[in-house]
Amino acid sequence: EAGVAQSPRYKIIEKRQSVAFWCNPISGHATLYWYQQILGQGPKLLIQFQNNGVVDDSQLPKDRFSAERLKGVDSTLKIQPAKLEDSAVYLCASSSGGGGSLWQYFGPGTRLTVL
Amino acid sequence: AQSVSQHNHHVILSEAASLELGCNYSYGGTVNLFWYVQYPGQHLQLLLKYFSGDPLVKGIKGFEAEFIKSKFSFNLRKPSVQWSDTAEYFCAVTSGSSNTGKLIFGQGTTLQVKP
Numbered sequence: 096e097a098g099v100a101q102s103p104r105y106k107i108i109e110k111r112q113s114v115a116f117w118c119n120p121i122s123g124h125a126t127l128y129w130y131q132q133i134l135g136q137g138p139k140l141l142i143q144f145q146n147n148g149v150v151d152d153s154q155l156p157k158d159r160f161s162a163e164r165l166k167g168v169d170s171t172l173k174i175q176p177a178k179l180e181d182s183a184v185y186l187c188a189s190s191s192g193g194g195g196s197l198w199q200y201f202g203p204g205t206r207l208t209v210l
Numbered sequence: 211a212q213s214v215s216q217h218n219h220h221v222i223l224s225e226a227a228s229l230e231l232g233c234n235y236s237y238g239g240t241v242n243l244f245w246y247v248q249y250p251g252q253h254l255q256l257l258l259k260y261f262s263g264d265p266l267v268k269g270i271k272g273f274e275a276e277f278i279k280s281k282f283s284f285n286l287r288k289p290s291v292q293w294s295d296t297a298e299y300f301c302a303v304t305s306g307s308s309n310t311g312k313l314i315f316g317q318g319t320t321l322q323v324k325p
Contacts, residue, residue: 098253135317137318138300138315188254
């Protein structure tokens with residue numbers, strides 16, 4: 096089966112600019128996650144969708160980050176305006192359900208550099 | 211709040227040496243435990259998981275991990291490492307009673323195997 100797809104793979108922007116990332120989960124997976132991985136740290140959950148509804152966005156900096164999952168399939172994560180500390184790899188993951196017993200499949204990530 | 215601690219940030223071994231990577235978590239309830247691996251240039255992949263039952267779990271490529279509930283630990287082991295095991299290893303936990311599947315990751319351990 097095809098894996099989780101993400102684009103772009105790399106992005107370099109100036110601070111205060113905006114940027115958007117796209118994720119296509121594994122077909123049929125109801126749950127989609129966005130993680131932020133800063134260099135030297137483990138991934139940190141930003142937002143979780145179950146179908147097209149938000150389950151957990153408690154760690155999403157809502158003043159600058161937004162995410163949507165229209166139609167319960169693809170998702171986009173947007174940063175506006177970007178700050179230097181947003182430099183990180185943004186990982187998308189999906190699973191077939193939302194329970195804690197199901198494991199997640201990760202995409203290749205988008206490496207964002209904010210100058 | 212849940213947290214995961216990985217004891218070693220950077221481990222260097224020679225081929226055929228034995229490996230043990232430490233992982234401790236803080237959470238008082240039922241947990242599901244995972245080890246993910248990220249090979250150079252590749253995305254995060256599931257190495258093994260523990261949900262319930264036998265606390266000694268076996269994963270891919272000869273890896274195994276032991277869940278010791280009294281010590282809140284889930285250490286990863288391999289009797290004889292190969293150069294191809296060079297990668298970054300992440301321990302992660304979800305609440306077993308949660309319906310969100312939110313993964314809490316440790317900071318990761320970089321393993322370098324010298325040929």
